[in-house]
Amino acid sequence: MTARTLYDKIWDDHVVHQADDGTCLLYIDRHLVHEVTSPQAFEGLRMSNRKVRAPEKTIAVPDHNVPTTLDRANAATMTEDSRIQVAALDQNARDFGINYYPVSDVRQGIVHIVGPEQGWTLPGMTVVCGDSHTATHGAFGALAHGIGTSEVEHVLATQTLIQRKGKNMKVEITGSLRPGVTAKDITMAVIGETGTGGGTGYVIEYCGQAIRELSMEGRMTVCNMAIEGGARAGLIAPDEKTFAYCMGRPHAPKGAAWEAAVAYWKTLFTDEGAHFDKVVTIKGEDIAPLVTWGTSPEDVLPITAVVPSPSDFTGGKVEAVQRALDYMGLVPGQKLSDIKIDTVFIGSCTNGRIEDLRAAAAILKGKKKKDGIRAMVVPGSGLVRAQAEEEGLAQIFIDAGFEWRLAGCSMCLAMNPDQLAPGERCAATSNRNFEGRQGRGGRTHLLSPGMAAAAAITGHLTDVRELMAETV
Ligand SMILES: CC(C)[C@H](C(=O)O)[C@@H](O)C(=O)O
Numbered sequence: 001m002t003a004r005t006l007y008d009k010i011w012d013d014h015v016v017h018q019a020d021d022g023t024c025l026l027y028i029d030r031h032l033v034h035e036v037t038s039p040q041a042f043e044g045l046r047m048s049n050r051k052v053r054a055p056e057k058t059i060a061v062p063d064h065n066v067p068t069t070l071d072r073a074n075a076a077t078m079t080e081d082s083r084i085q086v087a088a089l090d091q092n093a094r095d096f097g098i099n100y101y102p103v104s105d106v107r108q109g110i111v112h113i114v115g116p117e118q119g120w121t122l123p124g125m126t127v128v129c130g131d132s133h134t135a136t137h138g139a140f141g142a143l144a145h146g147i148g149t150s151e152v153e154h155v156l157a158t159q160t161l162i163q164r165k166g167k168n169m170k171v172e173i174t175g176s177l178r179p180g181v182t183a184k185d186i187t188m189a190v191i192g193e194t195g196t197g198g199g200t201g202y203v204i205e206y207c208g209q210a211i212r213e214l215s216m217e218g219r220m221t222v223c224n225m226a227i228e229g230g231a232r233a234g235l236i237a238p239d240e241k242t243f244a245y246c247m248g249r250p251h252a253p254k255g256a257a258w259e260a261a262v263a264y265w266k267t268l269f270t271d272e273g274a275h276f277d278k279v280v281t282i283k284g285e286d287i288a289p290l291v292t293w294g295t296s297p298e299d300v301l302p303i304t305a306v307v308p309s310p311s312d313f314t315g316g317k318v319e320a321v322q323r324a325l326d327y328m329g330l331v332p333g334q335k336l337s338d339i340k341i342d343t344v345f346i347g348s349c350t351n352g353r354i355e356d357l358r359a360a361a362a363i364l365k366g367k368k369k370k371d372g373i374r375a376m377v378v379p380g381s382g383l384v385r386a387q388a389e390e391e392g393l394a395q396i397f398i399d400a401g402f403e404w405r406l407a408g409c410s411m412c413l414a415m416n417p418d419q420l421a422p423g424e425r426c427a428a429t430s431n432r433n434f435e436g437r438q439g440r441g442g443r444t445h446l447l448s449p450g451m452a453a454a455a456a457i458t459g460h461l462t463d464v465r466e467l468m469a470e471t472v
C-alpha cells in the first residue's frame with residue numbers, strides 16, 4: 001500500500017462517495033454549533049420540514065454574543081441582536097433535540113474549548129463547526145473544518161459535507177522551546193514565516209520534537225491559528241498525551257470500546273515516506289516570545305525588535321504596512337517594548353484554557369497590574385473557571401487587579417459588550433488583530449498569556465523573560 005499522511009488516512013476513512021470530478025461526500029462525526037452561524041441553517045430545516053439527521057452527534061453552545069459579567073443572567077446586559085441569536089439557539093436546541101450547554105450550565109464556554117473538554121472531540125474524527133477556528137480540534141488528530149452557514153444546514157440535514165481534498169503540508173518544529181516561549185509563539189512564528197496565504201489549499205500537519213513536547217492545551221493553541229495561516233485545517237498526530245487527555249471525559253468511549261478506540265487511534269500517524277506537497281521547518285530554539293505590530297497575524301516580530309518600516313517590504317505589502325502603522329498609531333523604528341497599552345485581555349479559544357491561565361498567573365503572582373490599565377481574564381469555559389478557582393489562580397488575578405469573568409468569546413471579537421474604544425490599545429491572547437476586531441478603532445497586539453500578564457504589570461509590551469528572571 002502506498003504511504004499515506006495522517007490527513008490522507010482520516011480522509012479515506014470518511015469518504016462516503018467520490019464524484020468523477022474528485023468532489024467527495026465526507027461523513028461527519030461531530031457537528032459543533034454556536035449561535036452566530038446557525039439560526040438560518042435551522043430555519044432552512046424547518047422550512048423544508050427536515051429533522052437533524054444525527055442529533056446525538058450535534059452539540060450546541062452559545063459563546064460569541066454572551067456577556068461575561070456576573071450579572072449576565074439579566075437579559076438587559078445583551079444587545080437586541082445578541083438576545084435574538086441566543087434565544088434562537090435555546091429554541092433550536094430544544095426543538096431539534098441536540099446536545100446543549102445553555103448559558104446557565106457550568107459546562108458552557110467557547111465551542112472549541114467545550115468540545116474537547118467534554119470528550120466530543122476525539123482522534124480520527126471529522127469535526128465541523130460554522131466557525132473558522134474549528135481547526136483547534138486538529139490537535140487531537142481529528143480532521144476539523146470550519147464551514148459556512150449553508151454547509152451547517154447541509155450537515156444538520158445529512159451528517160455529511162461536500163469537500164474537495166486539500167494538499168498536504170508539513171510544518172516541523174525541531175528541538176525544544178526556550179524558557180518563556182510557548183505554543184502561541186510557535187503558531188505565530190509559523191504564520192510570520194509562511195504569511196497568511198502560505199497554507200491556502202493545504203491541510204497542515206504540525207510535527208517535530210517541540211510539538212510532541214507540548215501539552216494538549218498547547219497543541220490546541222497551535223492548531224487554532226492554522227486558519228490564520230490560510231490552511232483548511234491543522235493536524236497533530238495523537239499520542240499517549242492525547243489518549244490521557246481523552247480518557248474518562250464524559251463522551252469518550254469506555255471499557256472495551258475505549259480499548260478498541262485506542263487501538264485505532266494508534267494507527268493515526270503519517271507513514272514513513274508519505275508525500276507532502278509543501279514542507280516548512282523551524283528550529284524551536286530560534287523562536288522568541290513574539291508580538292504582532294500590525295493588523296494581520298503575519299505582522300509578527302520578536303518582542304526585542306522594533307516597529308518595521310514600509311520600505312522593509314516589497315509589492316502590495318508596502319502600502320498595507322503603511323496603512324497598518326497609521327491604524328495602529330506606530331512609527332517605524334520604535335521599540336516594540338516601548339509601546340504603551342491600555343487594556344489586557346487574557347482568554348479566547350486560542351489561550352483560554354487552564355494551562356494559559358496558569359502561565360499568566362505564574363507571572364502575576366504577588367504583583368499588581370499597572371494603575372489605569374483595564375485588565376480581564378475570561379476563562380474559556382465554566383469548567384476552566386471552576387478549576388482556576390480551585391487552584392487559586394482566580395485569587396491571583398483578582399489580587400493583581402484583573403476582572404475575573406464568566407466564560408465566552410468576550411473581547412476576542414466585538415460581538416458582545418466587551419469591546420475596545422476607538423484608539424484603545426490592547427495586549428490580547430486571541431488570534432486576530434484585524435482593524436476593528438476588538439471594537440471600532442481598537443488596536444490589538446497578539447501575544448502569549450505570559451506576555452499579556454507581563455504587559456499588564458509594566459503598562460507596555462514587555463519581554464516576559466525579564467519578569468521570569470525576577471521570580472527565579
Ligand atoms: C463569528 C464566527 C463566524 C467567526 C469565525 O468564523 O471565526 C468568529 O468566531 C471569529 O473568530 O472571527
Ligand code: SF4
Nearest residue numbers: 133348349409412413
Ligand atoms: S474566541 Fe474568538 S476566535 Fe474563538 S470562536 Fe470566539 S470569536 Fe472566534
